[in-house]
Amino acid sequence: MKRILFFVIICFFGSCKEQRKHQRFLPDSNAKINHLTVVMPKKSWSGALGETTRSLLETPYEGLPFDEPQFSLQYMPPKAFTGFARNSRNVLWFVNDSIGGFQLAEDYMAKPQVVARVMGEDDEVQAFYLEENIALFKATLTLAEQKEKIRRIKKSPVKASELGERFQVNLPYPTAYNTVKDTTNFVWIQKDIPKGHMNLIAYTLPGSALQGNVKKRILALRDSIGKVYVPGRLKESYMITEKAYRPYFYKTQRKGRLTYITKGTWEVANDFMAGPFVNYMIRDTLKNRWMVVEGFSFAPSSSKRDQMFELNAIIDAVEFK
Numbered sequence: 504m505k506r507i508l509f510f511v512i513i514c515f516f517g518s519c520k521e522q523r524k525h526q527r528f529l530p531d532s533n534a535k536i537n538h539l540t541v542v543m544p545k546k547s548w549s550g551a552l553g554e555t556t557r558s559l560l561e562t563p564y565e566g567l568p569f570d571e572p573q574f575s576l577q578y579m580p581p582k583a584f585t586g587f588a589r590n591s592r593n594v595l596w597f598v599n600d601s602i603g604g605f606q607l608a609e610d611y612m613a614k615p616q617v618v619a620r621v622m623g624e625d626d627e628v629q630a631f632y633l634e635e636n637i638a639l640f641k642a643t644l645t646l647a648e649q650k651e652k653i654r655r656i657k658k659s660p661v662k663a664s665e666l667g668e669r670f671q672v673n674l675p676y677p678t679a680y681n682t683v684k685d686t687t688n689f690v691w692i693q694k695d696i697p698k699g700h701m702n703l704i705a706y707t708l709p710g711s712a713l714q715g716n717v718k719k720r721i722l723a724l725r726d727s728i729g730k731v732y733v734p735g736r737l738k739e740s741y742m743i744t745e746k747a748y749r750p751y752f753y754k755t756q757r758k759g760r761l762t763y764i765t766k767g768t769w770e771v772a773n774d775f776m777a778g779p780f781v782n783y784m785i786r787d788t789l790k791n792r793w794m795v796v797e798g799f800s801f802a803p804s805s806s807k808r809d810q811m812f813e814l815n816a817i818i819d820a821v822e823f824k
Contacts, residue, residue, distance in 0.1 A: 532592035532613035536648055536809060538575045542584045543597035552597070552626040559637045560595075564808045565751050566766030567779050571808040574644065592651065593644055594618045603628045605636040607643060617647045652816040666690040666705050670794060673822040676703065689732050699802030701810050703817065704733070710791035713763075713784070718752050721765055725782060725797070735771035742799075745770040745777060758822075761786040769799055776801060779811050783818050796821055
């Protein structure tokens with residue numbers, strides 16, 4: 504089964520590339536970040552197939568204080584999926600077909616665009632193919648959305664920043680962010696949003712900083728940085744990692760560099776403030792240091808998924824000079 508699925512995907516990409524060689528124009532796609540158009544019959548959407556689709560794609564976005572779906576789904580019946588509706592940037596398209604399969608394509612009806620076609624003779628078969636390929640589909644969507652977010656940011660980027668110059672990195676972020684604090688080894692920039700703010704902080708640590716239990720060291724180090732550099736509203740208050748929330752930890756290779764990613768919730772010691780954060784610790788072997796870039800938001804009365812997605816996309820785009 505896996506061999507068949509892989510073959511179908513590769514063939515679909517190949518056919519799309521051949522089509523694009525002869526295609527003179529594709530309209531610009533449209534949609535909010537992390538929004539997905541789902542095309543299937545109304546009966547299927549109200550039944551088991553729709554329930555399966557929602558359960559697979561509305562899983563919680565990691566690291567938020569309250570559950571918010573990873574993707575926002577917009578249902579559309581097949582008859583309505585014509586004209587401008589086909590310009591949606593992300594499309595999950597269910598098709599009744601005697602030959603079952605999962606097809607994934609980019610820039611199929613618009614650009615940029617990700618289109619997944621799930622085929623099968625009935626809802627049960629289509630649900631099977633979606634479940635078999637959901638990890639690939641979600642990973643593809645996430646990467647495409649990060650790329651789209653950075654593309655939008657680069658329409659109005661900061662040309663030169665204290666953060667980039669201080670640490671010899673390129674970090675794309677929009678002009679809406681302003682410098683809050685700039686010291687020898689710590690830079691804090693902030694973007695005002697309705698009833699809150701989004702923040703990026705950056706600093707370096709010695710190459711030996713993560714000796715011992717890495718997870719405990721990461722949390723201890725960010726708490727010590729918060730105590731010194733990120734004060735709360737009240738005297739002797741400062742940002743720490745929320746003790747009641749177990750963070751997500753990931754060890755990965757990012758552009759050839761060892762990277763630890765931590766997602767969780769912060770709070771303020773001796774005050775009532777809290778919110779989500781994402782922390783990247785990136786190994787810089789040439790300078791024998793850890794480059795740390797963290798994003799966190801404070802917006803008590805609003806959804807935080809899109810805020811954290813923006814911060815994560817910015818951090819993930821960092822490049823060393």
